Amino acid sequence: MKWWSIATTAIIVLLGCVNQQQLKDKDYQVQLGRYLFYENKLSVNNTKSCASCHNQQFAFTDGYRKSITSLGENVLHNAPTLINIQQYKFYDWANPGSTTLTKQIIRPLYAEHPIELGLNLHYPQVKAYLEKDSVYAKLFKQAFPGDTAWFTLNQIEASIVAFEKTLSSYNSSFDKQTMSKSAQKGFELFKSDRLKCAACHNPPQFTLAAASSNIDSVYANIGLYNVGGKNIYPVEDAGLVSVTQKKADDGKFKIPTLRNIMLTNPYMHDGSVATIEDVIDIYARGGRDVNYGDYKGDGKLNTNKSNLINGFTLTAEERSNLLAFLHALTDTSILNNPKFSSPVTY
Template identity: 40%
Template sequence: MKLSRWFTLAIIFLLSICLSVGLGKAFSASSTSDYDWNLPTWMPKPIVPADNPMSAAKVKLGRHLFYEQRLSITGEFSCASCHIQSLAFTDGKPIAVGATGEKHPRNSMSLANIAYNPVLTWANPLITKLENQALVPMFGEHPIEMGMVGRETQILAMLESDRQYRQMFTAAFGKGKDAISLSNLTKALASFERTLISVNSPYDRYRFGGDAQAISDAAKRGEKLFHSESLECFHCHGGINFSDSVIHERLAFVEIAFHNTGLYNIDGKGAYPPDNTGVYAITAKPSDMGRFKAPTLRNIALTAPYMHDGSIATLAGVIDHYQAGGRTIHTGKFAGDGSKNPLKSEFISGFKLSESEKQDLLAFLHSLTDETFTHNPKLSNPHGDKSGRSVF
């Protein structure tokens, strides 16, 4: 994958920090007691980097920047183009498409509860801060997403010339010539993204709120199946965020995991498509071939299509995949029996499920949809039109 010289140097710098101080240091945190997260008591607060404490002013600025199309090379594309609120901040496409129409090899991951993710991409264990992750869509060139490379001065000038942005940057970062900067832009974006918290699904009201009527009997039966040893779902999709990679204030240590789910087995030895090899692309370790993060299942009914490459269209199809213990592709360049992938997770062993049990499991997964999150006006587009003029 080719990158611009600027971006390559930035990544090398970030990686050198990770390698020199260790991943543990990447999670050094500040107190979040001064910011009102408005969370139920059962939900812990996210960890916030010490160099970017939360504030309402940063969140407001970040929300405007998240939906700001003028940051993109075409002036018609924003972060929200790939992360649509009504779809739990996904885009409904198999793989993401950037501002210029160039396709990304990966499915747009949901941003729901992104603040609780210790790693922020499908398969890169080194990108651990939202402030750093923002550089990838902003400045990556293969594929182009936002297309901001070489336009840094132009973008800052646009923000400087906008009275409302000048006011918001000053409120968030104080007065001074350096208030409007790319560093502060990413800090504001990260602050807004940390507020994308989903905690009010029917299942939340049932399990944590004590409302026995919040979900159907079918969903209750599906919950039991989900947490059964025969299906093994909970091993990779357990806990408050329905993922085994999680970080928050109540954890004594960071939990990070990647898994090979037997989605491919191109050569009979476990190979995945060359542009989607998982953690292997970072480590070059054969055992990391095809290992990807287990994403949150919150709002999963809204985030089709599924898997890291969007190659399974429906939730029912995902269940079929795991029921078979891996996917078999009969023809084409990716043909192979994923159930026989020698590198797949021990939890992907297959199981038997009746049609009624399958419907119960689907009912449970649908109970994880949080409509207050997908309709929350505080998370919606604050811009009145494509020009980027803000509505306060």
């Protein structure tokens, strides 16, 4: 062997080791993040974790209309799935500043109105607990071997984010191209000019939030409300307008994914639509008519509604094809994938 070929080989081997080491650190972060995602001790009264509201059994949602915090209060919104979350460019229902998982995690960990987990309110106790626990003591050092202090908030955030990024799902019959004839017809309808679903829920993630960085296309008003006929959504939860202060943004919420949609009811930002049948009825009507109570008004007539929502009629067969397609987006393998489940068995 020539000297330079030995040298090149040595460099390649060395680089390989460095690379492997980095990979390993990340793997340990994922492992640690999985423990922390399921760790009730993070919450101010030791009762809840990320998994309480993002439960694997419900495709990482919680089945409530609006999630319940560790102190028993309702948050404003319905918990979205976390499947394929790393593909998105925007997080949460109506916060265009939440553009990375690192920014997003601030709210569940530290928000005070309402307190969700409230980690900051008892961090010294959490740190003491993590230091004492032999599993955590080891994992923090393996996950962050270059650091000089451990059990920090930054490390907690980074590990949970590393775990979140592993929550992927590509085993639906849509992904495997094993859709029934009926589902295939449903997919054609879904993409058709008549229904226009795919204009906002575009494959493969079935949300523009994974495809576009343009706020004007990622958030939409689909005509769920028209309180008092004043072209507004309920003032306490009016969507994008609460951040941008632009009147045209009233009622705009982030387009959600439709992956695993049959597992994530109830639907919409406030969980106000119970079933998938009801969702289809609302789109077919071109908006929802709320005909009683404080929010009375016809969403179909809301002038802020997207011009893609115009209503349509479906034959019974077309409706069942559309439903078959929505079912084809279900990946049941995520519900019992051991890599996503709690690392602690009781």
